[in-house]
Amino acid sequence: MTQATKVTRTMTGPMPVKILVALKVNGQSRQLMLSPWTTLLDALRDHLDLTGTKKGCDHGQCGACTVLVDGRRINSCLTIAVMKDGANVTTIEGLAKEGVLHPLQQAFIAHDAFQCGYCTPGQICSAAGLIAEGKAKSVPDIRELMSGNICRCGAYPNIVAAIKQVMDAVGDKS
Structure with a gap:
């Protein structure tokens, strides 16, 4: 040099x-x-x-x-x-309270919404925020509003299904 x-x-x-x-x-x-x-x-x-x-x-x-x-x-x-x-x-x-998983954590397990799991914490936190925002009304809304969270394994259908399940359950309670 x-x-x-x-x-x-x-x-x-x-x-x-x-x-x-x-x-x-x-x-x-x-x-x-x-x-x-x-x-x-x-x-x-x-x-x-x-x-x-x-x-x-x-x-x-x-x-x-x-x-x-x-x-x-x-x-x-x-x-x-x-x-x-x-x-x-x-x-x-x-997110879990007193040893009980958050509904999104349970839904991600039930829907096998992860493969390697690296993106899962961010996906779940983002989904919790998404549901709290109350803007998503449909599967296309979930896809659009979760688009900032990348899953390199491609588990998107299962991620969306898990979020929709919890979103529907929250909607049923209101």
Whole structure:
């Protein structure tokens, strides 16, 4: 490498300080000291050992990292954790209550809605958000509103069937 093409990187100024971030994660209050650039995904996985949320593309294109923040589904890989200070975060680990699987978790098992399972936590969290939004009224709606969650194994028919089953059950109760 010639001197003209050599690239050097130097730090100027002090390193950024870590920032205290308070989150309520799966019902538990948590406080974390995080670098300002830490994503919510990395905070969950690396700092809280909640590894159910998956790192897929790290660009917000696959949905493997989907979690619920204040009840809304988001791509945690695109979300800076300090921006969610004070938020209520639900991951796949927080959907089951007192040892009882969430209806979507049960439906995914009943409909064999996964093969490798890598996308499943994001699919289920996204489906929980979808149902809470109340916008999906049909199978085509489910397909469209879940299009941000990729399944490389192609288990889409079973995923849609599982979501529809729970959506119908929720609709029957209202």
